[in-house]
Amino acid sequence: MKRAFIAALGVLLVALALYPITATGYGIRFMLQLFMWVALAQSWNLISGLTGYVSFGHVAFFGTGAYATGILVVTHGWHWMPASLMGGVAGAILALIIGYPCLRLKGPYFAISMLGLNEVMRVLVSYFEGLTGGGSGLSLPALHASVQIYYATGLAAVAVTATAFLIITSRFGLRLMTIREDEVAAEAMGIDTARYKLYAFLLSAFVPGVVGGLQARDQGYIEPMAVFPLLTTITMIVMALFGGKGTVWGPVLGAVTLFVFQELVWARFLYLHQVLFGAIIIVVVLLMPRGILGILQQRYQLPRTI
């Protein structure tokens, strides 16, 4: 069973690697954005799925990475690849600065503080217009690199999913989940909860930063409202939830299902697709909070490493 799964996975990865040869421009853009969502949902999973601390402003790392990359490319002439990695570093640094104090807050307060963080980043970016272009946005020099970005984003998605797998199958992961289940007990057992939470938080902020940078390069133009929207945070959360947070493949499943569904089905309903999205959120929260894999895990006693 396990071998068949790994073989199928291998075939899938090869297919994805070969896809750009026959794909249309739209196909590449579509898949690249799909990879982005997988990466985002999975990153959110690393902190919120595993520790239970709801990062309600996770797109802040995405936006920060986008701007860090944009500034490096435009003002300092960096190539987008190292610039995107620096975007990830920028995200991680932000997580370090803000995580250290914020992770001490309890549930709802942490969520609200993350929301506040996102807004703070957005207005800070608007304020320092000499650096970021402010409300006018930042334009990168024209470059048609969609195929390379496709591979880079795909790599990011694979990397973060692999990270999720490694964490969940490790003691580190177990400790994180203990924190999720009962933080007081975890402390009592001698787990340095502050440190572990911070590690998870740093890891969860790196990939969104990278992916933000890659998106900045791909779009060629970013502005504060486009890279710090609450809707993006919500979407990545719903994707992770739908597939099953706290699992390895849940966020992947959720991202693929919802993104494909959105593009194929409800983009047709010009005016009502947001209502449908709202309805889906309600359904997921009320009827399937554990997500598909969560439900399957329980029903069929599937291993934790799903």
Added chain:
Amino acid sequence: MGVIITPAMVGQVVISGLLAGALYSMVALGLALIFGVMRVINVAHGTILMLGAYTTFWWFQLLGINPYLSLLVSMPLMFLLGAFLQRSMVHRVVDAPELSSLLLTFGISIALVNVTQYAFSSDVRSVEFLTGSFLVGPLALSKSRLISFAFAVGLTLFAFWFLQKTKLGKAIRATSQSREVAMVCGVNVQRIHLYAFGMASALAAAGGSLVAVIVAIQPEMGQVYTFKSFLVIVLGGAGNYPGALLGGMLLGLVEQLSSLFLTTQVSEAVAYVLLVLVLLLRPTGLFGGRST
């Protein structure tokens, strides 16, 4: 390219800040009620405010009568909507981890906003009723804001009286403090949740009706009020009802003063930085609140 700031100017914006602050306080009180009683973070709060504003708009558009009278319609109407939402969906995420209530109310919000957009179109509306101001020396007191200030203060005081003096109000406060003890004392907690959500929605609707005369009405107008209500709750302390009052006034003042002494662009940032600072340094709120 700056201007010299005179005391009269400071006085002017302080007044503007207080007038706006009273409104924030009233709306935030609603949010505080929901969080205090049910531990639910209601992201749809601003959306209810928006619906209240639209109610006033249509009232004025179709009937042409004094829009302030529409409070008599918007408040009960949204009370019912709030009660309905609580009964049908929100009651299931009471006591659930905050993620559930955040997402659920967000889903409700997005659905309502888009239905409104579909039904009423995105065209910007407004209620043109009372413009101009009373000029008192160098200070200008906007008529419409004064009236909404008066109503906001009145409604908030009424809400407080209600919470302090009536049986239902006391039951709500009791449930806020400790649900178990309240149940032991014979309080029907389910019913309390219903009333609290309804009351909170009525307060939000009142906020909407009052701003309908002041700002532009459009389906997405609610989000900023939701955020501001969050800010007020954090400043005042979650579940701390008097704290919400003071927090609202404080927010109004901070916004206006930073807009005056710095720039309007920055005043937005100041409010959020304040949020994060308060959360980090005094999570129970500046005016002391529940410590959970």
Added chain:
Amino acid sequence: MRTAFRSVTGLATALVVLAGSWTPASAQAPIKIGASLSLTGTYAALGQNQHRGYQLCAKHVNEKGGVLGRKIEFVLYDDQSQPATGVRLYEKLITQDKVDLVMGPYSSAITEAVANVNEKYKMPMVAPMASTTSIFKKGRKFIFMVQSAAEVYLEGLVEMAAKRGLKTIAIINEDTLFPKATVQGTIELAKKNGLQVVFVEAYPKGNPDFSAILTKIRAANPDVLGAATYFDDAVAITRQMKELNVNPKMYGVTVGGDLPTFYQLLGKNAEFVYGATQWEVELPYPGAKEFLQAYTMEFPGRDLSYHSAGGYGGCQVLVEAIKRAGSLDGEKIREAVLKLDINTVYGGFKVDEGGFQISHKMVTFQWQEGKKVIVWPDELAAGKALFPTPPWTRR
């Protein structure tokens, strides 16, 4: 019973499959023009106006027999006012839906983002709703501007002020791409016309309370106040100016001041306000009156603004270019557009090598007795400006 059921479902399935695979076997397949519009989200109101402009143009063109013997058909998606979605949708339109041509989306910000896409595929794009100069000065070859640039929106206000001997000007703006460009341009124009800029401040998008900024302006006491706005802020600022008793001798807004709803919402308080508009129905452009009539008939009660006319005019430009090029080839159409010097319902259209608009004129109007009276430039003016604007207390 079971067999009957089976055959009915079998028949139904066959019909569905047949319907799905049927393609109209016409040699006159319509020319597909793709675009993404902001039908929901922040720009929804104006995106929908533009949408109606596109739709009406297609209808009229087809009624006259289409172009190159074929009808035109718009393939439209909603970009939800998001640049990233717009980019993806244009890729879809070009590479998957395989449209023949594209037209621009709403707003400078989204146009800037999607301009890279049509440039990549060398597909010409007439972009009627982008007025930010920088988009058209990046060496792009396949994008064409229809509007007058953001930088000159307040040109009329500044010139009229200078002519009347006014000395100081304050400028406020929403902190987004287009208004910021307007401010830059206005500052240049002020310098050129001898006006001193005494106060400049930006406010965040969606800001509802202008007390502080207006209090500062009142203290600075400028002769002229120029506000680079969109709609909500234009209304809010005007109202709050009255409340705070701010009385410049001339006060003008940019986007939003021209909408009928502006006057409906403000009533008498909108009097004396100057506005800049890319288009007014009174302007003597060919077909403008017919456009108005047809629009009101086709979309009763719906908003009409220069966005509708711009959408319509932009589509006219493209159709004319197709006609002159005699083909749908990107390069040929590009050459045809570069040679155009025509008047559409929207006004003059002529672009320079980079696609930047050089013939379209902005007009400045003033609300007088509930009507927009064009007061600048002189050659298009229908009346004189009521100057100076009387203080609020004396109206």
